[in-house]
Each structure stands twice: as structure tokens, then as C-alpha cells.
Amino acid sequence: MSIKVTLPTAFIRHTEGRKQFDSAAANLSGLLADIDQTFPALSIQIKDDDGKLRRFINIYVNEEDIRFLGGETYAFQDGDEVMLIPSIAGGR
């Protein structure tokens, strides 16, 4: 099983220029562990002092916010496209 992960351009200086990578992670915590291993510099960037994902980063799975899919309990499906995106919003 494999998922495709896309990063914001702001992060590629921590991944030696890679904007996309494949992961075999089963869920969100698995993905974060994978990032710890593969891109330690990125790992420091996206986690807060408690080791949790920073609140300014949203995770999308196939266009849907992962929080609507169960968040940390969501089990990645083969071929899922996972995106990390800064939580910049419009509106008033």
C-alpha cells in the first residue's frame, strides 16, 4: 500500500527540493513517523514542542480535510493523495 504526499513549496528547503514523496504509512501518526525518519529537518518544522502537528497546518486526503474523515483515526487507503497546506483562509 502506498500514498502520495504533497508538501507546500515553503517546506521543500527541508526536503532537498522534493515536493512529493510516497509513503507506506497506515495513518496520520504513521505518516509523521515516516517524515521523522526520511526528512528529519521537516519533522522539526511541522511539529510543536509537544511533538504534535502544528495547528497552522491542515491535512487533506483526496481534497477532503482529514478532520472530516476521522483525523488521526483515519486509515489511509492505497492511492490516497495527501496534502499538507497552510491554513490560510479568506472571508471576513
Next chain:
Amino acid sequence: MNYSCSRYELKCNECGTLYGNQPLSACPDCLAPLEIVYDLEAVRGIFTRENIAAGPANIWRYAALLPIPEGFQPDLPVGFTPLIRAKNLGKRIGASNLYIKNDAVCFPTLSFKDRVVSVALANAQKFGFEIVGCSSTGNLANSVAAQSARLGLKACILVPADLEPAKILNTLVYGARLVRIDGNYDHVNRLCSQIAEEYNWGFVNVNLRPYYAEGSKTVGYEIAEQLGWRLPDNVVVPMAGGSLIRKIRKAFNELIYLGLVEDKPVRFFGAQATGCSPISVAVKEGTDFIEPQRPNTIARSLAIGSPADGPAAAHMIRSSGGWAEDVSDVEIVSGIQELAETEGIFTETAGGVTTAVTARLYADGRIGRDQTTVVCITGNGLKTTDALQGRYTQERAVRPRLADFDAYLRELDGIVETELAAAGGN
């Protein structure tokens, strides 16, 4: 693609890093939103009551505290909308010192978005963008389309597919390219973040967002100036992304710091539709995070289920001693009608939300009867007439004869004696 300026620059709210002036909305280090900071000491003696009064009757009278590049010559008279005493609405809801800040008549496109867009596009030009865009729930689309046409910029605007027809028409008429996205606003917004990374476009509420958001401060400056350079006790503000309410507060704080108004506590109250109320829920539950929602409300201009400025807005509201409320779609329509019937102001659904929430805040005793309260109406009812569909039926046409007219009135009112007979006619 950046410029230097000694008056203001970008700063990360979280880590404090300064970034000069460039099209960038999130801190490259921690992804927190960037905000404009000013050298307030440098404008002391410039940003004064006298100089402001001598300026034009629009938002540019406050240019010294807006991120406007040197040399930019604003030519659109945006803002400086009426602040009116709302005695009739006040009587109905138990408020004796109520004011409406009426951005339903903001120039040029009848919503408060004209303020933010004018500041964003000044910077888009300075950064050299030839194409500008936005993700929008409607009002922003209208304003970007109109103002970019005037400035000779191309516009590409992305909206949720189910947007009100009037807001779509009011974008297309200016010659803008409009792309309807099969999804809600949060889907549109996420897509725009990706587009902004890949295309060299200036998105007013993505990569130009810190500049754009500063335009909202002018609502706060105007409220204070129009109250005779004093601050109100309470402000009621509609919330979608959670930006406006914080920028009004920022404006008040700058005025206090520079001595234009006396320091006093101002409570901030946020208004949302129950069908999309992530910030209101966070305020009520006292949490410092936002649980995203899937929007389901007629107040489409407030339908942002995952508001980026939500956590900061919820925190600010609570720390000010204020509160947030949300109202149903039925109450929203009643709010629109109530404001129109009492004050002669026809607002859009978002204004219905704000009016209905204000009524509830008084009813629940959260705002005291005699306190000075300003209600921010941010958009025009002509853009969301579909919300009133079926509320008013078109009656039959009457023959152009006095007797027929008289009979028709009797029929409507159920009156036996005719007006004509009472007046001695026949």
C-alpha cells in the same frame, strides 16, 4: 518581487520573524499567518485627528496606518460609510444607544470587501502582478472584479458552484474570468493556496492576505471618528474567516496608543449562522482550537467551515469580555426584514445574521440597554434577494381608476367604510 519600506513590514505572529514586504501570507518557518506591523512612533504627529479630518472622505484619510506603497495614488473613494443611530431597531430590541455601521453602501461594490481589496490591489501593482484573483463567497469576487478592471489588471476569481446568481452576475459584468468550483468555500480556498504556489498571480486573500486584511482596520478607525473620537462599549461583528473582528480591535488599539481616543475596555461580539458556526462554538465552549464544520446555511458569505483566523478571533473575543452567538436561517431572514423595516437598510444574509445575533445578545442580557453598541453591517441585500424568495407575493394589478384603487385598499385592509366616503367623496 518585494519592496522595502520603513513604515511597515510583514511579521510572524508566532515566532516574531520579520519578512520585509513581499507576497507571502504564512511564515516559511512555522506556517503561522503573517501580519503587518508598523513603526507607530514614526506616524505620531502625522496620524492625528486634525490631519485625518483634512483628508478625503474615504479610507485614504487613514493612509498613514495602511500598508500603501510610496507613490500609490488612490483614486477610488472607498469606505467612510454612514454610522447611523438606530433608534427604531433599538426600541424593538431593548437598546437605547445602538448604532449601525452601514457598509451595505460601501463604494464601489456595496460591501466592506471594497476596503480590503483596494489595499491588496495597491500592493499587487507594486509587486508587479498582472493577474490577480481570489477565493470568494461572493462579495470579495465582486470587489476584485470591479477594482481590477479600473486598475487595468486581469482577474481570475474562484467561487463555490452554488453561489447566489446575483453575486456571479456582479462579478462577470466587470469582465473578470470566473471559475465555479464543484465544492464549498473551504475546497475553493485550498485550491487557491495551490494555485498561488504554482502561478505568478496575486491572490488578494492568499499571498496578499496580510495587506488585504489591514484594509479592515478602516472600519474601526471610522467607528471611532464618527462617534466623535471615542470608542464604543461593544461591537457586534459578523464572522467568516475571523479576520474583521480582530482588525477592528487592532485599529482601536492603534488609536489608543497614538492618543486619538481615550483608553477604555471594548467588548467584541461575534455573529455566525448556526449552519456554519465554528468560531461561535469555540467561544461558547471556551476552547482555543477550531473544530471545522461543513457549512449548511443561507448566509453563504459567512460559510467558512475551517476559518484560519478562528482560533485568534475566539481568543480575542473571550479576552475582551465579549461573546459569540449563532442564529438559524429562519432568524437570519427575520433579521434582514427587521433591519429593513426599522432602519430602512436592506442588508444581505450576513447582515441578517448580525442583526439577529444583536437582538439575542440584548435579550439574553449580555449587552446592557444603555451601553454604546455598534453593529457592523457588511453587505447589501440586493445581492442575496433569493433569501427572501416567497416572502412577498406580487398582488394583482389594479385598474387606473380611483374607485378601483379605493376598493382594492378596502380589500387589502378589510375595511368596510371607504377612504373616499370618510373624506366626503363617493
